[in-house]
Amino acid sequence: xxxxxxxxxxxxxxxxxxxxxxxxxxxxxxxxxxxxxxxxxxxxxxxxxxxxxxxxxxxxxxxxxxxxxxxxxxxxxxxxxxxxxxxxxxxxxxxxxxxxxxxxxxxxxxxxxxxxxxxxxxxxxxxxxxxxxxxxxxxxxxxxxxxxxxxxxxxxxxxxxxxxxxxxxxxxxxxxxxxxxxxxxxxxxxxxxxxxxxxxxxxxxxxxxxxxxxxxxxxxxxxxxxxxxxxxxxxxxxxxxxxxxxxxxxxxxxxxxxxxxxxxxxxxxxxxxxxxxxxxxxxxxxxxxxxxxxxxxxxxxxxxxxxxxxxxxxxxxxxxxxxxxxxxxxxxxxxxxxxxxxxxxxxxxxxxxxxxxxxxxxxxxxxxxxxxxxxxxxxxxxxxxxxxxxxxxxxxxxxxxxxxxxxxxxxxxxxxxxxxxxxxxxxxxxxxxxxxxxxxxxxxxx
Numbered sequence: 001x002x003x004x005x006x007x008x009x010x011x012x013x014x015x016x017x018x019x020x021x022x023x024x025x026x027x028x029x030x031x032x033x034x035x036x037x038x039x040x041x042x043x044x045x046x047x048x049x050x051x052x053x054x055x056x057x058x059x060x061x062x063x064x065x066x067x068x069x070x071x072x073x074x075x076x077x078x079x080x081x082x083x084x085x086x087x088x089x090x091x092x093x094x095x096x097x098x099x100x101x102x103x104x105x106x107x108x109x110x111x112x113x114x115x116x117x118x119x120x121x122x123x124x125x126x127x128x129x130x131x132x133x134x135x136x137x138x139x140x141x142x143x144x145x146x147x148x149x150x151x152x153x154x155x156x157x158x159x160x161x162x163x164x165x166x167x168x169x170x171x172x173x174x175x176x177x178x179x180x181x182x183x184x185x186x187x188x189x190x191x192x193x194x195x196x197x198x199x200x201x202x203x204x205x206x207x208x209x210x211x212x213x214x215x216x217x218x219x220x221x222x223x224x225x226x227x228x229x230x231x232x233x234x235x236x237x238x239x240x241x242x243x244x245x246x247x248x249x250x251x252x253x254x255x256x257x258x259x260x261x262x263x264x265x266x267x268x269x270x271x272x273x274x275x276x277x278x279x280x281x282x283x284x285x286x287x288x289x290x291x292x293x294x295x296x297x298x299x300x301x302x303x304x305x306x307x308x309x310x311x312x313x314x315x316x317x318x319x320x321x322x323x324x325x326x327x328x329x330x331x332x333x334x335x336x337x338x339x340x341x342x343x344x345x346x347x348x349x350x351x352x353x354x355x356x357x358x359x360x361x362x363x364x365x366x367x368x369x370x371x372x373x374x375x376x377x378x379x380x381x382x383x384x385x386x387x388x389x390x391x392x393x394x395x396x397x398x399x400x401x402x403x404x405x406x407x408x409x410x411x412x413x414x415x416x417x418x419x420x421x422x423x424x425x426x427x428x429x430x431x432x433x434x435x436x437x438x439x440x441x442x443x444x445x446x
Contacts, residue, residue, distance in 0.1 A: 039086055040085065040086045040087060040088050040091055040281075041086075042083070044281045045077065045082050045083075045085070045091065046077065047280060047281060048091070048095075048279055048280065048281055048283050049073050049074060049077045049082070049095075050074075051279045051280055052070075052073065052095065052110065052279050052283075052285055053070035053071075053073060053074050054070075055277050055279065055285065055287055056069050056070040056099075056287065057070050058211050058212045059209065059211050059212075059274075059277070059287050059289050060103075060209070060287055060288060060289070061207070061208070061209050061272055061274075061288050061289055061290050061291050062291075063209075063214055065103050065105075066103075068102050068103065069099045069102055069103040069108075072098055072099065072101070072102045073095060073098055073099060076098055082094065088112045088114060088281070088282060088283070089112045091112075092110045092111050092112045092283055093110075095110040096108070096109050096110045096111075104303055105270075105272055105288055105302070105303075106244075106268060106269060106270040107245070107270045107272050107273070107274055107286060107288045108272075108274075108285075108286065108287065108288055109285065109286045110279070110283060110284075110285045111283070111284055111285075111286075112282055112283060113282050113283070113284050114282035118440075119440045120440065120441065120443045121408075121414055121425040121426065121427050121440055121441045121443045122425075122443060124408035124409060124410055124412060124414070124427060124440070125147070125408060125409030125410065126345075126408065126409055127147070127345060127408070127409035128154070128158040128345040128346060128407040128408070128409070129148075129150035129151075129154035129155040129158040129159075129186075129407065129409070129410075129411045130146050130147055130148035130149050130150045130155060130158075130179075130182060130186075130409055130410070130411070131144070131145070131146055131155075131158045131159060131162055131343065131409075132145040132146065132147050132178075132409070133145050133334065133341040133343055134162035134163075134165050134166055134341060134342050134343035135334060135337075135338035135340070135341050135342060135343075136165070136166060136169065136338070136342055137173075137322070137327070137337055137338050138327060138337075139170075139171075139325060139326065139327045140168070140169055140170040140171065141169060141170065141171045141172075141173060141322070141325055141327065142166035142169030142171070142172045142173065142230075143166075143172075143173045143175065143334060143337070143338065144162060144163075144166065144172065144173070144174050144175065145175040145178075145334065146174070146175070146176065146179055146190070146247075146250075147178045147179050147180070147409060148179060148180055148181065148182045148246070148247075148409060148410065149179075149181065149182025149183050149184075149186035149187050149190075149246045149247075149250075150182055150183065150186065150409075150410060150411025151182075151183050151185075151186070151411050151429065151431060151432070151437065152183060152185045152186050152189060152432055153350065153411075153430060153431060153432045154350065154407065154411035154412075154413075154429070155182075155183070155186040155189065155411065156186070156189055157346070157350075158345075158346070158407070159186075159189065159190060159193075160226070160227055160228075161343065161346075162342075162343045163193055163226070163227075163228050163230070164227065164228055165342035165343055166228075166230075166342070167228045169230070169233065170233065170234070171233060171234040171235070171236070171325050172194075172230055172233050172234070172235045172236070172260075173235075173236045173238065173318070173321055174190075174235065174236065174237045174238065174250065174254070174260070175238045175318070175334070176237055176238060176239055176243050176247040176248075176250055176251060177238050177239060177240040177242065177243060177264060177314050177317065178240070178242060178243075179243050179244070179246065179247025179250070180242070180244050180245065180246075180247060181244050181245025181246035181247055181248075181270075182245070182246040182247075183246065184204060184206060184221055184246060184249060184273075184292070185221060186246075187203075187204070187221075187246050187249045187250050187253065188203045188204060188221035188222070188223070188224070188253075189224055189226075190250060191203050191223065191250065191253050191254065191257070191259070192223040192224045192225075192226050193226050193228065193229065193230045194230050194231060194233070194235055194254070194259045194260065195223045195231055195257075195259070196229075196231045197225060197226070197229055197231070199223075200222050200223055201222060201223040201257070202220060202221070202222055202295045203221050203222060203223060203253055203257070203295075204220075204221045204249060204253055204292060204293070204294060204295070205218050205219060205220045205221065205292070205293045205294075205295065206218065206219045206221075206273060206290050206291070206292060206293070207290055207291050207292075207293050208273075208289055208290035209289050209290065211289070218293075234260075234261075234325070235254060235259055235260030235261070236260055236261050236262075236263055236321045236324075236325075237250060237251045237254050237255075237260050237261070237262045237263070237264075238263055238264050238314070238317040238318060238321065239251050239262055239263070239264035239265055239266075239267050239306060239308060239314070239317070240264055240265050240267075240314030240317075241265045241266065241267065241268060241305075241314070242268065242314075243264075243265075243267040243268060243306075244267065244268035244270050245268070245270045245271070245273075247267070248267040248268065248269070248270065248271065248301050248305065248306050249271070249292060249301075251267060251306040252292075252294065252300065252301050252306050253294070255306065255309070256294050256296040256297055257296065261309045261310060261324075262306060262307075262308045262309045262310070263308055263309065263310045263312060263317045263320055263321050263324075264308050264310075264311070264312060264313075264314050264317035265308065265311070265312075265313065265314045265317075266304075266305040266306065266307055266308065266311070267301065267305040267306040268305060269301060269302060269303050269304055269305040270302065271291060271292045271300035271301050271302035272288035272290060272291050272292075272302055273288060273289070273290045273291075273292070274286055274287050274288035274289045274290065275287065275289055275379050275380075275381060276379075276380070276381035277380065277381075278380060278381075278384070284381075310324075315332055316332060318332060318333070318334060318337065319331070319332045322337065345406060345407050346407060347404075347406075348404065349404040349413050349415070350407075350413055350430070351434075352430050352434040353404075353413040353415070353428050353430060354402050354404070354415065356373070356428060356430060356434070356436060357402055357415060357417075357426065357428060358402070359373065360373070360389060360390075360393055360436075360439070361393060361396070361398050361399070362398070363390075364390065364393040364394050364396065365394065366390075368387070368390065369383075369386045369387050369389070369390035370390075371383060371386065373386065373435065373436040374386055374435050374436050374437075375431070375433070375435050382437065382438075385437070385438045385439070386436055389436075389438075389439040392439075392441075392442065393442075396417075396424075396442065397419065399417040399418050399419055399424075400418045400419060400420065401417075401418040402415050402416070402417055402418070403415060403416045403418065404416075405425065408427060410429075411429055412427035412428060412429045412438075412440060413427065413428055413429075414426070414427045415427075415428065416445060417442060422444065422445070423444075423445035424441065424442035424443060424444060424445060425441050425442060425443045425444075425445050426439060426440065426441035426442045426443075427439065427440040427441060
């Protein structure tokens with residue numbers, strides 16, 4: 001998992017994989033999914049099921065449930081249920097559905113990596129670290145739209161600027177309707193703005209299973225000092241059925257700590273963080289290795305979602321909230337309610353990104369990646385990301401110049417690499433200690 005092993009959702013490169021499938025998703029069966037080109041052999045299917053079963057038993061946060069899922073796919077394989085599935089993507093989808101059928105965990109997913117397009121700089125959303133906009137609405141109402149919680153190194157300075165622009169608001173609207181998740185430390189930092197500065201408050205904790213054992217460890221998230229305080233300000237959290245994982249945590253924390261009113265739809269119901277695990281044969285699994293645990297309820301929103309205090313269709317949540325605050329909304333969208341945002345993405349790079357790129361290029365001809373650029377306890381997926389970066393940079397020469405381009409919505413800083421005959425784009429993400437997390441690109445500059 002990116003910057004924290006227990007981040008609620010992988011923002012990149014598998015952001016969409018952790019969200020619930022759409023209502024129109026088709027079941028991947030031998031009859032519904034014809035064989036295409038991967039020609040998955042029986043031995044490979046057997047090995048995938050065996051390795052996946054082992055990892056579920058070893059890592060899944062609830063050992064009994066992990067055993068149940070492992071037993072289900074093992075029995076299905078033994079019965080011949082998978083024998084006619086010779087397409088790898090279809091097999092991955094079928095395993096996901098079979099596991100979710102008995103484990104009911106929306107973070108859990110098996111996916112094919114062999115023909116998945118590489119993440120590109122062009123595909124990154126605009127904004128900064130998940131913050132899309134901040135607006136001062138009529139009537140002294142502050143509005144903040146956050147579509148994801150990037151790692152704290154990128155998220156905190158962006159949030160500080162957004163909240164400074166909303167200083168003095170009599171009410172605050174936090175729009176999480178498009179929020180798919182992210183880092184719990186960033187969630188807690190946002191909650192800190194609504195808490196009294198004179199008391200250190202426990203906001204949430206993550207309980208993680210030690211692989212291969214039933215031992216658990218807890219990471220606690222407390223309130224932190226903020227440059228501006230919104231303590232005592234009326235707050236509203238807007239939700240939709242697409243609000244997931246870290247977006248749900250924000251709504252749950254605000255609700256259980258009695259800091260705000262949740263308006264909108266029941267959220268997606270995913271509270272179990274995890275990590276990407278390579279299963280072999282081009283298959284990877286996202287296996288939940290932990291669970292969120294509220295200090296107020298001792299529980300979380302897994303499988304149930306966060307229940308709104310005021311249940312309305314997501315499209316009506318903003319207008320409904322404005323009416324509750326005594327305003328006559330001009331329309332249902334923030335564009336109709338506010339012509340001008342007070343937040344703009346920064347125009348300078350975060351410290352360390354360019355220097356890290358220089359180090360990566362300087363070491364590109366070495367036989368393998370320099371893992372000292374990462375934290376010593378980096379996950380398997382994190383080390384794989386650095387190895388993949390090393391391979392992609394090996395054929396390239398050292399650029400004549402490296403120029404900052406923009407931050408993006410996932411917490412990457414994007415740079416332009418200048419060569420005599422071309423320019424390339426890359427995006428780099430570092431953790432709070434300046435260590436490597438991930439790199440996207442290089443892509444041709446358009």
